[in-house]
Amino acid sequence: MLNEFMTAMSREILDAKGIVDKYVGDEIIGVFGAPKSYGQDAAAAVRAACRMRERLAELNEKRRGRGDPPLAMGIGINTGAVVAGCMGSEELMSYTCIGAAVNLTSRLCSNAKPGQILISEPARRAAAAAAGGGLEVHELEPIRVKGFDHPVPVFEVLSSPALPATPKPAPSGAGACASGGARSL
Numbered sequence: 023m024l025n026e027f028m029t030a031m032s033r034e035i036l037d038a039k040g041i042v043d044k045y046v047g048d049e050i051i052g053v054f055g056a057p058k059s060y061g062q063d064a065a066a067a068v069r070a071a072c073r074m075r076e077r078l079a080e081l082n083e084k085r086r087g088r089g090d091p092p093l094a095m096g097i098g099i100n101t102g103a104v105v106a107g108c109m110g111s112e113e114l115m116s117y118t119c120i121g122a123a124v125n126l127t128s129r130l131c132s133n134a135k136p137g138q139i140l141i142s143e144p145a146r147r148a149a150a151a152a153a154g155g156g157l158e159v160h161e162l163e164p165i166r167v168k169g170f171d172h173p174v175p176v177f178e179v180l181s182s183p184a185l186p187a188t189p190k191p192a193p194s195g196a197g198a199c200a201s202g203g204a205r206s207l
Contacts (some may be wrong), residue, residue, distance in 0.1 A: 024048060027093055030081050031074050038070035043118055049131065055117055056106040060177035064101040068179055071097045071139045090153040096134025099179075100127040122169070129167035130176065137177040144179045145205045 028050060032042050035052035035067030039060045043051040052070065055063035074097065082092040108115040130140045140198070141159070150157045158180040164173030 023090070023095070027078075027081065029094075030077050031095075034073040035068050038066045038073070040066060040070055043119075044116070051127075053106070055101075056104065056119060057117070062152040063147075064099070064141075064148035067099045067101070067145070068139070068141065068149040068157065071099060071179065072181065075137065075139065093125055094136030096131060096136060097139045098127050098130025098132070098134050098141075099139065099145045100124075100130060101145045101148050102126075106146075125169050126174065128168065129169070129174075133165055133167070133176070141177050141179055143175040143177070 027048075028045060031050050032052075035050070038054070040052045040054040041057075043053045043082070046052075052067070054067045054070075060066065078093060078095060085092055088145070100123050104121040104123050105120040106117070106119045108117050109120070110116050118159055120176055126142060130154075132144060134140045140162075146159055152181075159177040162176045162178055163176050166173050168204070
């Protein structure tokens with residue numbers, strides 16, 4: 023069940039020019055903008071999240087047809103500066119991203135209810151700029167999250183009809199990293 027879910031969701035991340043950073047239990051951590059930015063990384067993350075939500079509905083139709091229970095997931099998206107690279111021990115290194123922006127992404131993911139895509143204010147601004155105002159969101163009450171002194175503004179993505187197609191590579195060094203986490207619930 024998890025392999026089927028992870029395969030379907032990972033394909034949407036990869037199709038939007040993101041990378042799958044890692045799988046943590048039933049969570050997928052996707053990164054957009056590192057190690058290479060394609061420009062409009064937050065918009066690509068939102069586009070992938072919306073496609074993941076659609077893909078899960080398709081997957082659940084197949085599951086129902088087999089008599090399997092449906093799956094649910096919540097998604098969190100943030101954008102900001104991170105430290106990205108190969109990290110680990112002398113015996114085992116993995117490419118990953120660390121930093122406050124990644125931590126906030128994880129907190130948003132943990133707060134997302136089934137079917138919700140929660141994004142931070144910086145991710146909303148960046149994705150909305152790429153969409154030319156076509157990103158439809160609903161502002162929620164700010165949330166208190168571990169590691170942050172003040173409540174964090176949060177938005178629920180309702181739809182993203184005007185997000186541009188997957189962008190071409192940006193000049194090297196351009197763009198910020200956007201990360202997203204999806205977990206099955």
